[in-house]
Amino acid sequence: MSSDSRAHFPQSPQDPCPLSTPPFRVPQPSAAQYVYVRERRDLDVNGQKVSVILAKSVSVPQCPEKSGIVRVKGYKQSLAIRGDGKKGCRVYMYYFDNPGGQIPSWLINWAAKNGVPNFLRDLQRACRGYSRKS
Numbered sequence: 001m002s003s004d005s006r007a008h009f010p011q012s013p014q015d016p017c018p019l020s021t022p023p024f025r026v027p028q029p030s031a032a033q034y035v036y037v038r039e040r041r042d043l044d045v046n047g048q049k050v051s052v053i054l055a056k057s058v059s060v061p062q063c064p065e066k067s068g069i070v071r072v073k074g075y076k077q078s079l080a081i082r083g084d085g086k087k088g089c090r091v092y093m094y095y096f097d098n099p100g101g102q103i104p105s106w107l108i109n110w111a112a113k114n115g116v117p118n119f120l121r122d123l124q125r126a127c128r129g130y131s132r133k134s
Helices: 003-008 105-128
Strands: 031-034 036-045 048-057 070-072 074-083 089-098
Touching: 089 105
Parallel strands: 031 070
Antiparallel strands: 036 048, 048 074, 074 089
């Protein structure tokens, strides 16, 4: 990833840290926050458009950790999306997420039952809306 990746993140007036996600809630009492850089490139591979997105966690002084919120320090994602030549697309993804510490079994169960299936449904919806311009 290039060092200028941060320039792609809009900064809202209320958010002094444009690289972070707002803390999001998983089943109580936990909350997690990611501070990351992301880079996207559209490539031409043998005449076919392939969109590649790379993201990784970073530590930057303008985004200090907050009390009561778990800072996910180990995060990496690689994603490639291409049309399948028909009416859909192919998605290739590598995802690593390590929030650190001991993850309670109830949270693992919640993620397996709700988090992952919801993510896959959202991904499927996004693929249906993927631009067919290739």
